[in-house]
Amino acid sequence: MLYIGIDLGTSAVKLLLMDGNGEIKKIVSKEYPLFFPNPGWSEQNPEDWFEQSMNGLKELTAECDKSQIAGISFGGQMHGLVVLDEEDNVIRPAILWNDGRTGEETEYLNTVVGKETLSKYTANIAFAGFTAPKILWMKRHEPERFQKIKKIMLPKDYLAYRLCGTFCTDVSDASGMLLMDVKNKCWSKEMLEICSITEEQLPKLYESYEVVGSLKKNIAEELGMTEEVKVIAGAGDNAAAAVGTGTVGEGMCNISLGTSGTIFISSKKFKVDENNALHSFAHADGNYHLMGCMLSAASCNKWWSEEILKTTDFVNEQAGITKLGENNVFYLPYLMGERSPHNDPKVRAAFIGMSMDTTREEMTQAVLEGVAFGLRDSLEVARSLGINIARTKICGGGAKSPLWKKIIANVMNVKVEVIESEEGPALGAAMLAAVGCGEYPDVETATKQFVKTIDTVEPEKELVEKYEERYQKFKNIYPAVKNLF
Numbered sequence: 001m002l003y004i005g006i007d008l009g010t011s012a013v014k015l016l017l018m019d020g021n022g023e024i025k026k027i028v029s030k031e032y033p034l035f036f037p038n039p040g041w042s043e044q045n046p047e048d049w050f051e052q053s054m055n056g057l058k059e060l061t062a063e064c065d066k067s068q069i070a071g072i073s074f075g076g077q078m079h080g081l082v083v084l085d086e087e088d089n090v091i092r093p094a095i096l097w098n099d100g101r102t103g104e105e106t107e108y109l110n111t112v113v114g115k116e117t118l119s120k121y122t123a124n125i126a127f128a129g130f131t132a133p134k135i136l137w138m139k140r141h142e143p144e145r146f147q148k149i150k151k152i153m154l155p156k157d158y159l160a161y162r163l164c165g166t167f168c169t170d171v172s173d174a175s176g177m178l179l180m181d182v183k184n185k186c187w188s189k190e191m192l193e194i195c196s197i198t199e200e201q202l203p204k205l206y207e208s209y210e211v212v213g214s215l216k217k218n219i220a221e222e223l224g225m226t227e228e229v230k231v232i233a234g235a236g237d238n239a240a241a242a243v244g245t246g247t248v249g250e251g252m253c254n255i256s257l258g259t260s261g262t263i264f265i266s267s268k269k270f271k272v273d274e275n276n277a278l279h280s281f282a283h284a285d286g287n288y289h290l291m292g293c294m295l296s297a298a299s300c301n302k303w304w305s306e307e308i309l310k311t312t313d314f315v316n317e318q319a320g321i322t323k324l325g326e327n328n329v330f331y332l333p334y335l336m337g338e339r340s341p342h343n344d345p346k347v348r349a350a351f352i353g354m355s356m357d358t359t360r361e362e363m364t365q366a367v368l369e370g371v372a373f374g375l376r377d378s379l380e381v382a383r384s385l386g387i388n389i390a391r392t393k394i395c396g397g398g399a400k401s402p403l404w405k406k407i408i409a410n411v412m413n414v415k416v417e418v419i420e421s422e423e424g425p426a427l428g429a430a431m432l433a434a435v436g437c438g439e440y441p442d443v444e445t446a447t448k449q450f451v452k453t454i455d456t457v458e459p460e461k462e463l464v465e466k467y468e469e470r471y472q473k474f475k476n477i478y479p480a481v482k483n484l485f
């Protein structure tokens with residue numbers, strides 16, 4: 001049988017076709033625009049997601065035997081607020097995970113409701129990109145639109161709704177709404193009250209590998225598939241990526257270098273970081289995880305290359321970089337503010353330490369290093385909780401860069417394991433589809449069959465020492481500049 005994974009990312013939707021043995025048959029990617037209508041705001045049109053996903057599905061399956069397609073599932077950019085009215089029309093553009101407009105609502109939740117109370121209700125505190133502060137923002141700034149809300153959902157759930165008509169979400173993605181009691185995997189009545197919403201406005205909760213429906217007649221016809229094709233709940237893109245890289249069970253780690261940068265640590269038990277610097281979320285394998293999230297990771301490199309250097313040739317730009325660990329230039333990767341661990345939507349990016357002899361290569365290197373230092377900040381929080389991370393998987397667009405993987409291995413002093421495909425979330429989503437259709441008994445068994453490590457990047461003692469020294473300096477920059485913003 002064949003399975004389809006749809007990764008609804010921020011830069012593009014990536015679709016992957018896989019057979020029951022885990023062999024990847026085809027990958028297709030379709031871009032859509034990202035809008036920044038005000039400084040710090042970030043929006044997309046759900047209709048663009050749907051249109052490009054449909055276009056992608058047609059291209060993906062153009063040459064295959066469509067009668068063999070058994071299931072479709074998703075990995076989706078998390079936290080985005082999608083709101084529908086009585087007629088199922090989208091009320092406003094989706095407010096994305098990296099949108100920083102909710103500074104006041106986040107502050108209200110963390111100080112007036114209080115971090116301890118929020119953590120008791122949801123296992124997490126408020127961050128600007130989370131869904132609950134966006135609901136409060138709509139209530140205050142767009143009261144007429146707020147009154148029209150009949151359905152609240154997350155980005156990938158909009159795709160599931162359009163494909164099969166089921167109003168659903170999964171526990172990994174719902175964890176990032178700040179509306180779910182993560183430990184008990186149910187909606188928090190207290191949080192719904194705080195946000196002035198009801199359970200009827202929220203989707204039904206599923207585990208990521210559960211079947212939520214099958215293709216609607218008109219969709220099946222348009223795609224040339226049968227109505228038998230099952231739709232499986234799917235997961236937030238990081239949980240899906242973790243499945244795609246085999247990051248399941250106890251204490252495994254995955255780094256995603258997409259538009260955002262995340263460090264994901266799987267856990268068989270529910271755990272909360274007492275300072276809530278790391279998120280405590282449900283995993284797609286039925287268990288839990290801790291996660292730190294940088295708002296700008298590969299997007300820093302994209303911005304630096306495309307906007308400033310005016311090139312899209314990342315490989316060429318990185319080619320002249322030879323002096324690892326010896327750069328005098330530092331880059332703070334906060335183009336959209338920062339989530340983990342600073343929770344500061346106002347801070348912005350900076351270059352520090354240039355002199356007359358600074359080169360373009362050194363600045364490019366500083367960008368790659370700055371992102372690695374930002375990821376290390378979250379790793380340090382995990383280490384302070386007694387979690388020992390000696391190796392990690394890696395995925396996402398930035399993982400295509402061998403240089404970046406080397407920098408990360410040495411900045412973090414971890415062994416970086418590279419798997420066959422960087423398409424972590426799409427692969428994980430296809431695996432969730434295979435589990436949902438009964439091809440495998442559970443997610444962990446599926447990962448053992450599908451995930452193949454093809455390369456390992458080892459940290460090198462001398463470089464680790466040089467980067468340790470540089471990281472200690474990097475740590476001082478945020479406290480020194482944060483009040484400027």
Ligand SMILES: Nc1ncnc2c1ncn2[C@@H]1O[C@H](COP(=O)(O)OP(=O)(O)O)[C@@H](O)[C@H]1O
Nearest residue numbers: 009010011012258259298302314396397398401
């Ligand atoms: N060789 C490369 N080196 C560095 N960055 C890259 C490379 N190839 C792609 N990228 C970056 O990867 C990002 C896309 O990664 P992806 O995981 O698909 O993100 P998302 O899920 O957020 O859409 C883009 O920012 C792109 O610029």
Ligand SMILES: O=C(CO)[C@@H](O)[C@H](O)COP(=O)(O)O
Nearest residue numbers: 010077078097258259260293
């Ligand atoms: O906000 C988070 C995780 O908490 C982000 O990781 C988003 O889920 C977007 O992911 P990418 O588009 O970068 O994959």
